[in-house]
Amino acid sequence: MFTKKEEMKWRCPHCGERQLNEVYVRLSVREEPASLNRILDTSLFKVTCQNCGHEEYYTGPLLYVDEERKLMAAMGDVHDFAKEKDAYLALGYAVRQVPEIVDLCEKVLISENGRDDRIIELMKAANTVLLKGQQYDQMLYAPDEDNIYFELIKDAGSIGRIPFMEAVYDDMKERFAADLMNECDDETVIDLSWALDFFEKHYQAAV
Numbered sequence: 001m002f003t004k005k006e007e008m009k010w011r012c013p014h015c016g017e018r019q020l021n022e023v024y025v026r027l028s029v030r031e032e033p034a035s036l037n038r039i040l041d042t043s044l045f046k047v048t049c050q051n052c053g054h055e056e057y058y059t060g061p062l063l064y065v066d067e068e069r070k071l072m073a074a075m076g077d078v079h080d081f082a083k084e085k086d087a088y089l090a091l092g093y094a095v096r097q098v099p100e101i102v103d104l105c106e107k108v109l110i111s112e113n114g115r116d117d118r119i120i121e122l123m124k125a126a127n128t129v130l131l132k133g134q135q136y137d138q139m140l141y142a143p144d145e146d147n148i149y150f151e152l153i154k155d156a157g158s159i160g161r162i163p164f165m166e167a168v169y170d171d172m173k174e175r176f177a178a179d180l181m182n183e184c185d186d187e188t189v190i191d192l193s194w195a196l197d198f199f200e201k202h203y204q205a206a207v
């Protein structure tokens with residue numbers, strides 16, 4: 001069994017009660033397919049104070065493995081990450097490090113949609129050019145029932161969205177395929193700064 005839970009000691013910031021809660025430290029989608037929805041609605045990370053009912057979120061370390069999509073994602077300071085990374089890269093997985101729950105959810109959504117997160121980040125980088133001057137904290141890949149958007153987040157709320165263009169995705173995927181294959185195979189932090197660096201390195205004239 002790959003999936004593993006551990007008792008986490010924590011102190012409720014609301015009432016001060018010290019307690020133990022079970023949290024996932026390793027999670028296999030094959031073993032626990034129902035966990036996918038619980039990740040996306042963030043209920044999997046929730047710990048509730050046994051004394052006052054206050055809710056907190058567990059933000060890692062968590063090693064997430066989707067065997068079917070071949071995605072390994074590490075949230076927080078995962079034990080022996082370098083070793084885990086090499087093992088999963090050798091098995092042909094995409095290996096990613098994510099800082100927070102929202103970033104893990106985004107990687108999971110992108111993977112569930114069968115897309116390459118590197119292309120998604122390159123699209124975000126292209127969007128930043130269009131959004132010059134607009135202030136936001138994060139741009140997230142955000143599918144709803146009918147459409148896909150890039151959602152702009154500021155102070156934890158949505159301040160607007162940009163349509164996701166399928167044709168742009170396909171075009172970028174084709175255009176950057178060779179460079180992505182040559183350069184970035186073992187890069188594990190794939191975010192907007194990674195994408196901006198990629199453009200600067202390969203397409204200085206284009207941006």
Ligand SMILES: [Zn+2]
Pocket residue numbers: 012013014015016017049050051052053054
């Ligand atoms: Zn409490």
